[in-house]
Amino acid sequence: MQEIKIDKIFIDPAAADYKLTKNIVKNAKGIEIITATPEKVLDSFRNYDSIDSSKLNLMVTLDHGRQLKRCPGTRGMICCNYFVINQGVGCPFDCSYCFLQDFYNLPVTLIYANLDDLLMEVKEHTTRNPCKFFRIGTGEMTDSLAFDNLTELTKILVPFFNEISNAMLELKTKSKNIENLLEIKHSNNVVVSWSLNPQSIIDTDELFTASLEERIISAEKIQNAGYKLAFHFDPLILIKNWKKEYLSVINILKKHINPESIQWISLGTFRYKPGMKKTMDMRFPHSILTSGEHVLSQDGKMRYFKELRLEIYKYISDQLKNWHESIFLYFCMEDSDIWEKVLKKNPRNFKDVDIMFQKSISSD
Numbered sequence: 001m002q003e004i005k006i007d008k009i010f011i012d013p014a015a016a017d018y019k020l021t022k023n024i025v026k027n028a029k030g031i032e033i034i035t036a037t038p039e040k041v042l043d044s045f046r047n048y049d050s051i052d053s054s055k056l057n058l059m060v061t062l063d064h065g066r067q068l069k070r071c072p073g074t075r076g077m078i079c080c081n082y083f084v085i086n087q088g089v090g091c092p093f094d095c096s097y098c099f100l101q102d103f104y105n106l107p108v109t110l111i112y113a114n115l116d117d118l119l120m121e122v123k124e125h126t127t128r129n130p131c132k133f134f135r136i137g138t139g140e141m142t143d144s145l146a147f148d149n150l151t152e153l154t155k156i157l158v159p160f161f162n163e164i165s166n167a168m169l170e171l172k173t174k175s176k177n178i179e180n181l182l183e184i185k186h187s188n189n190v191v192v193s194w195s196l197n198p199q200s201i202i203d204t205d206e207l208f209t210a211s212l213e214e215r216i217i218s219a220e221k222i223q224n225a226g227y228k229l230a231f232h233f234d235p236l237i238l239i240k241n242w243k244k245e246y247l248s249v250i251n252i253l254k255k256h257i258n259p260e261s262i263q264w265i266s267l268g269t270f271r272y273k274p275g276m277k278k279t280m281d282m283r284f285p286h287s288i289l290t291s292g293e294h295v296l297s298q299d300g301k302m303r304y305f306k307e308l309r310l311e312i313y314k315y316i317s318d319q320l321k322n323w324h325e326s327i328f329l330y331f332c333m334e335d336s337d338i339w340e341k342v343l344k345k346n347p348r349n350f351k352d353v354d355i356m357f358q359k360s361i362s363s364d
């Protein structure tokens with residue numbers, strides 16, 4: 001694994017007194033810390049390439065517009081009724097397929113120090129809907145654990161969610177940054193999940209992330225500490241010998257992980273908005289991702305042909321079901337026909353998928 005490198009951390013004076021900011025200052029060993037307003041910071045980076053610069057520079061600031069919100073999903077695809085809260089925007093890892101490249105245009109990664117209003121909103125929303133069960137994740141605009149050694153955010157989030165009986169927190173990562181989680185006393189409504197891909201893809205298309213083995217060994221430690229696990233085979237990528245490569249990922253999982261501790265596994269094939277191809281080709285000239293044939297789907301994203309997607313999904317789901325029949329599998333952004341043909345399930349909308357999740361969680 002190539003180590004993440006952070007050059008500078010800028011602290012917005014308005015964020016200086018927050019616990020998260022103090023944690024960052026305490027833990028930022030060897031990283032230059034500069035106090036500056038967001039305007040000054042943005043001005044000083046005027047001539048830099050935003051995405052590359054945001055991988056090296058952080059800004060700790062406040063966000064007054066945050067909300068608990070439903071994962072946006074995409075048109076024509078079955079959504080899984082997931083809620084997200086964003087503790088920041090930007091990521092030190094560099095994945096060739098990352099959608100942040102397409103829209104994030106600030107030269108720094110943002111970490112929001114003010115959590116209280118957001119957590120209050122989670123508390124109010126879950127209390128107002130006591131019969132509903134919420135799955136809430138932090139990994140939409142960043143990696144959930146990439147900065148945890150700096151922020152110690154999990155030491156706030158995990159105890160907070162442990163007090164909420166009708167919500168489950170998912171921390172989604174490609175890191176091995178689990179030290180804080182191992183120290184926290186927790187109940188069983190926190191799921192720690194890893195995205196998985198063969199090491200050959202990690203080497204070329206998931207830069208600075210933990211290796212496959214590091215991810216799975218971290219998951220094993222988290223399992224042994226009593227947390228629930230989840231995995232995401234997403235994006236599944238058609239590389240040479242893809243069956244053999246993905247089978248070897250599943251075999252490493254089998255060696256280290258008790259399938260009973262897995263709460264869910266998602267499957268999703270590589271997809272991208274057409275406008276992102278240019279950025280991917282420019283930033284990752286050696287990646288094979290955009291070569292080959294892709295078709296425009298009803299949600300405006302390019303995907304592999306449906307027959308190929310079906311073949312990949314059938315292969316991976318068969319392998320996983322052979323390992324453990326009752327593993328809960330779902331698709332991230334696929335149509336109802338694929339659900340029916342591969343998983344023999346027929347959800348009409350996000351409410352049906354939500355019911356499936358709730359059944360699988362309550363049967364544990």
Ligand code: SF4
Pocket residue numbers: 090091092093094095097098099100140141142143174
């Ligand atoms: S880990 Fe996630 S958020 Fe970070 S670069 Fe990769 S895809 Fe983007």
